[in-house]
Amino acid sequence: MQSYSLTHLQELESEAIYVLREVASQFENPALLFSGGKDSIIVAHMARKAFWPAKIPFPLVHVDTGHNFPETIVFRDQYVKDIGANLIVGSVQQSIDEGKVIEEKGFNASRNGLQTVTLLETIEKHKFDCAMGGARRDEEKARAKERFFSHRDDFGQWDPKNQRPELWNIFNGKKNVGEHFRVFPISNWTEMDVWQYILHEKIQIPSIYLAHERDVFERDGVIMSTTEFIEQRDTEPTVRKKVRFRTI
Amino acid sequence: MELLRFSTAGSVDDGKSTLIGRLLYDSKSIFQDQYDAIEESSKRKGDENVNLALLTDGLRAEREQGITIDVAYRYFATPKRKFIIADTPGHIQYTRNMVTGSSTSNLSIILIDARHGVVEQTCRHTFISSLLGIPHVVFCINKMDLVDYSEEAYEKIKSDLEAFSSKLDVKDIHFIPISALNGDNVVNQSEKMDWYKGSTLMYLLENIHIGSDYNHIDCRFPVQNVIRPQSDKYPDYRGYAGRIAGGVFKPGDEVAILPSGFTSKIKSIDTMNGQLAEAFAPMSVAITLEDDIDVSRGDMIVRENNQPSVDQNIDLMICWLNDKKMTPNGKYAIKHTSNDVRCVIKEVVYKMNINNLHRIEDDKEINMNDVARISIRTTKPLLFDKYTRNRTTGSLILIDEATNETVGAGMII
Known part of the structure; x- marks a missing residue:
């Protein structure tokens, strides 16, 4: 008898595609966070697969720190054009200019912490009820318990004491007005899986990774x-x- | 390379963290800097040996802050397989946590302290593994170093476990005497227990046959989305997207669409990388049909001569997950495959004492961590199989309509 089994990459891909399709069905106005980094690139790649031959049915959102490597922005713009996706850019610079956040100073100054404010603003402005990202559970110990579907209250806050249990592959995206979800389709992928998948699928990545x-x-x-x-x-x-x- | 998902069950002090640490360390899945960090930390605490349990200890601080830690996922790989561990801490909300963590597992590791043998916890863990339909259960009799690696001690516990397990529906059971602390029979064969001729835990994890864990007999395809590009290149394309929940689908197959009952033939099974000659669980694909039939999310594509149950009255085992108790005759929302319906709780048939498997028929109050048999009536028929036949089409969740929280896990009988 023939053996019906998938490789680990096929199984992880199937799981991620399933999650992407659930998002498209369960939410009215979802968005895919796209930084041009390798993790968000593979999520975008699987979003293409999930809805092929139709286009990705949600926009790609880049929360732009203004501090980018030029290679990444060139890549982003070309990628979005190639797949015919809709790109929305939320600008950290604009949040700074409008006085909503304060630029860090000093040698280790970074805009990474400011991104959150711009992200929440972008979510509110476009009324997104779900923002998907490329975060993975193996990135750090604290993420090990993160859900695929992570509920945020109407202030955009994550209440770790009140996360919904997640069983089988049944995802509960029910919410009240004003609340939204963060969804992580590649929760179960490791760094190694991501690189193997990029190689296997021959996915283009920004040149600075090489x-x-x-x-x-x-x-x-x-x-x-x-x-x-x-x-x-x-x-x-x-x-x-x-x-x-x-x-x- | 295949993917194996397993969960670890155990309570405080039974060596669960040490076992996971040992698996990670002996399979060379940790980096030098991680090892250096726990070596340093062990020295500081005055430990004689490097304490491998510290590798998975990242959640202790959060637990003390009262943050809900129901399941933490960990990842490692060997040249043979890739592993996802659902690690459920053994504190008071144990049942809820283990049910959550085990729901997607192929295999469950149940740890037993060789000094104490089969205890109430063991009974509970084994019952939950059986309730959740985990195909493979591995009893690790741990701390063999503390009973002088005695074959007699191991055999006694093994026969107790066999007697107990025979009352439960567990398909594939294994027993391994180990010492997680010293590494005996975890990754490397023990030199102290030459009387044990079986495989090490790692050998079992790497080689156990999981190809049949999915149902490849009953064709079940719950439709998630309808794909209609309406583009110049694909003006009339109409594909049904979903993840196969059972069986093997091929182009040309005669199929029925439920609940309408219309029949058609599969025209193609599509992916972006090309068409497939066949597709099986758990693949995500898009199916096109020969005929123009109205199919939408929540429908199920099945073989005409092998159909699931279609019913509004459903009996199920549930595990209650919420600190708000179940409302007698209450109404709840249900998610089942790609369907959203509502239901009313008709009856609590009995509650289960999961420490001794006795039925409790005089107390029908369902609180958090309770396991019970109930019957419900849904607003429209569900398309389902028994949970023991298919873990995807046989499972559902109950949702509190006021808070939107997931409050119950249901396994259809």
Whole structure:
């Protein structure tokens, strides 16, 4: 008798496609968060598969910190054009200009913390009732218990004491007016699965993930790219190295 | 490479964290810096050995803050298989947590302290594994080092477990004497127990046959979405998207669409990577039909000569998940496959004492962590199979319509 079994990548893909399709059915106005990073790229790829030959039935939303590598933005724009998707950009710079958030100062200043405010604003402005993202449970211990469907109250807050149990593959996206959900279709994927899948599906990724020559400096044991957005100390000289990015 | 999902059951101090740590460490699934960190931390606490339990200890702090930790998922891989562990901490809400964590598992590991043998907890864990229809159960008799690796101690516990399990519906049972602390029979064969001729836990996890865990006999395709591109290239395309819940579908198959009962033939099974010659559970595909029939979300495509039950009156076992008790004759929303319906609780037939499997017929109040047999009536017929026949078409959740919370897990009898 023939053996009917899937590889781990096929099973994870099938699970993610199932989740994407549930989102399209259970929510009125969902969106897919798309940073141009590898995790959001594979979610977008599977969104194409989930609804093929139709187009992805929700917009891609980029919460733009303004601090991007040019390669990522070039990639983003080309990708969105190629798949015929609708792109919405929420701008952290605009949130700063409007005085809604305050720019961090100092050597380790980053706009990562400010993204949340811009994200919630974008969700409210476009009345999204579900924002899908490429977060994975294996990224850090605290995420190990995160749900596929994660409920947020009408202030956009996550109440970890009040998360719905998730059983089998039955996802409960019921909510009251003003509330929304965050959904993570690749919850069960590991870093290794993501890279194997990119290789297997021959998915294009921004060039900075691949080894290339670049001006960099070292801080606390981490090699960082020399950019106009990060202030370097005198003790952090710029050197030219062959590098690739693990995260963008 | 296949994917195996397993859950670990155990209570405080039975060595569950150590076992998971041991699996991760001996299968070389942790990085040097993670190991260095727990080595450092073990030294600080004055531990003699590196405490592998610390590898999975990230949730303790949160637990102390009162954050609900019902299931934490962990991942590792060997060259043979990839594993997802649903790790359910053994505190007071145990039943609810284990039900949640086990719902998608292929296999359940139940830990038993060799010094104490079969205790009430063991009974509870085994019952839940059987209730949730987990195909494979592995009893790990742990802490064999503390009973001098005695074959007699192991055999006694094994025969107690066999006697107890025979009362339950567990398809495939294994027994392994281990010491998670010292690594005996976890990844490496024990040198201290040469009387044990069976496989190590890791060998079992890597090799146990899981290809038949899905139902490949009864064709069930709950429709999730209708795909209609209405584009220049595909002006008339109409595909039914879903994840196969059972059976094997092929182009040319005669099918019936429920609940309408109309029949047609499968024209194609589509994916973006091309058409498929056959599709089976748990694949996500799109199916097109030869005839133009009205099909929508919540419908089910099945084989004409093998149909699921269609009924509004349904008997089920439930596990209650919410601290608000079940309302007698209350109304709840239901999610079942891709269907949303409502129901009324008609009757609580009995509650289960899951520590000794006795039926409780004089107390019908259903509180959190209770397991009970109930009967319900739904607003429209469900298309279902018995849970023991199909875990997808046989399962449902109950939702409180006021709070939208998931309050009950149901397994159709």
